[in-house]
Amino acid sequence: MKYISILGSTGSVGTQTLEVVRENPDIKVVALAANSSITLLEEQIREFDPAIVAVYDEVLAKELAIRVKDMNVSVFAGMDGLIACSTIASAEIVVTALVGMIGITPTIEAIKAGKDIGNTCYSRSYYNAFGKKL
Numbered sequence: 001m002k003y004i005s006i007l008g009s010t011g012s013v014g015t016q017t018l019e020v021v022r023e024n025p026d027i028k029v030v031a032l033a034a035n036s037s038i039t040l041l042e043e044q045i046r047e048f049d050p051a052i053v054a055v056y057d058e059v060l061a062k063e064l065a066i067r068v069k070d071m072n073v074s075v076f077a078g079m080d081g082l083i084a085c086s087t088i089a090s091a092e093i094v095v096t097a098l099v100g101m102i103g104i105t106p107t108i109e110a111i112k113a114g115k116d117i118g119n120t121c122y123s124r125s126y127y128n129a130f131g132k133k134l
Helices: 012-023 038-048 058-067 078-087 100-112 124-133
Strands: 002-007 027-034 052-055 074-077 093-096 116-119
Touching (some): 002 100, 027 038, 078 100, 100 116
């Protein structure tokens, strides 16, 4: 079994990653994160049953926590939430599919935590910040 965290799970790359998960029962989602698409994120929580989720928008994170209070999932907010999802102990692989500079700090923290990174480099911001080091 492979354990995966997906940052940007509601975007194009994130939803495609979840398609791969659906087709591979040996992959378990342990964390999901999104910027603000909490309706889709709620659907993903109910389907994939992650241990933790994060919403970058703190107001929407509170709303999501209310919506999923019947689930056994911890809801985090802001950058701290993204970092929690990227460093969760059970994740072996972290897919970083966040737009822009927002994903750099969680990606760095995942690397420090020894995670395998599936970085889509969705933005040139990653290359501008890291260059060939990434």
